[in-house]
Amino acid sequence: MIDLSVDEEHDALRATVREFAREEVAPVIGDLYEREEFPYALVAKMGEMGLFGLPIPEEHGGMGGDYFALCLALEELARVDSSVAITLEAGVSLGAMPLYRFGTAEQKERWLPPLAAGTALGAFGLTEPGGGSDAGATKTRAVRDGDSWVVNGSKSFITNSGTDITSLVTATAVTGTDDNGRKRISAIIIPSGTPGFEVSRKYSKVGWNASDTRGLSFTDVRVPAENLLGTEGRGYAQFLSTLDEGRVAIAALSVGLAQGCVDESLTYAAERSAFGHNIGSYQAIQFKIADMEVRTHTARLAYYAAASKMLRGQPFKKEAAIAKLVASNAAMDNARDATQIFGGYGFMNEYPVGRFYRDAKILEIGEGTSEVQRMLIARELGLAG
Incomplete structure (x- = not known):
């Protein structure tokens, strides 16, 4: 039997991060974003919550969880803001994980505890x-x-x-x-x-x-x-494997942005009136939001599937590339549609969808462009090039 549900421990983490994102991140991130200011206070709080140590063993100062836990946290953060989410993703996936995967005992002892605590970044x-x-x-x-x-x-x-x-x-x-x-x-x-x-x-x-x-x-x-x-001489190969994991994490972040677009559009459609009715009563808006939800749901399934194979120790390069490609496309498409639903307000930075639209494009570029993902998928299918 296929079970796509999230267990109680992961679900509790997701709920905790969702509350943090809504109560702590949402009220301050707009000003930080406008001033291009790094969110030191939020990073410190995420460190205290143990988010930077989620997939790091307790012996190295981490929480002893798994990579899927990190993905769930990234998704919830990105529903509200991607700057905070990418700070966590890069700090763990690109900063700490190479040391954990390939470091000597001495390197892990020296560098990992502060990285896992969020008091330092790699x-x-x-x-x-x-x-x-x-x-x-x-x-x-x-x-x-x-x-x-x-x-x-x-x-x-x-x-x-x-x-x-x-x-x-x-x-x-x-x-x-x-x-x-x-x-x-x-x-x-x-x-x-x-x-x-x-x-x-x-x-x-x-x-x-x-x-x-x-x-x-x-x-x-x-x-x-x-x-x-x-x-x-193995540094390139090491980093390629690091990027495979990172693509699952970026897919989760992309799903969060895509879901945030759905969340904001649903709220706005219920509040905004035009021609005597809430715009959510018009089929054009309903269909647009329905398509946004379909993209988000599909992308979430893709990164869940990739994470599942990764945690079971099975090859997951193709699944990671699929998840990253599908999710980044969903984020970009949803950001565009959400901006359209908001109309002129969607072009204003004071509204989250304005940030979402600006943040979405890099998801189709960073940690492997969409073209690179297609190349990887084709190679995994046996197509030479």
């Missing part, structure tokens, strides 16, 4: 200015010099990399070449404040305005040899 340095989707074209280099790695290069669009509580960036770098000339890409932990490690000013972004996104540069950055994360 970042994931993969994308480069000239790379984009072609992450294998990494130009950043790390050269072994005695007991150190010396890193030179740059990264772009890195979330959580320049906050006051950012403790590290795990960056991919070329550490040599194989006999066939192929680059050996490794992952190296670079602590914040290391000499030669410079963080740019915040980007001026279309959306996610209350989150932290910056470019990075490394000029003769010297870190201890033991800061190598995982196996030398």
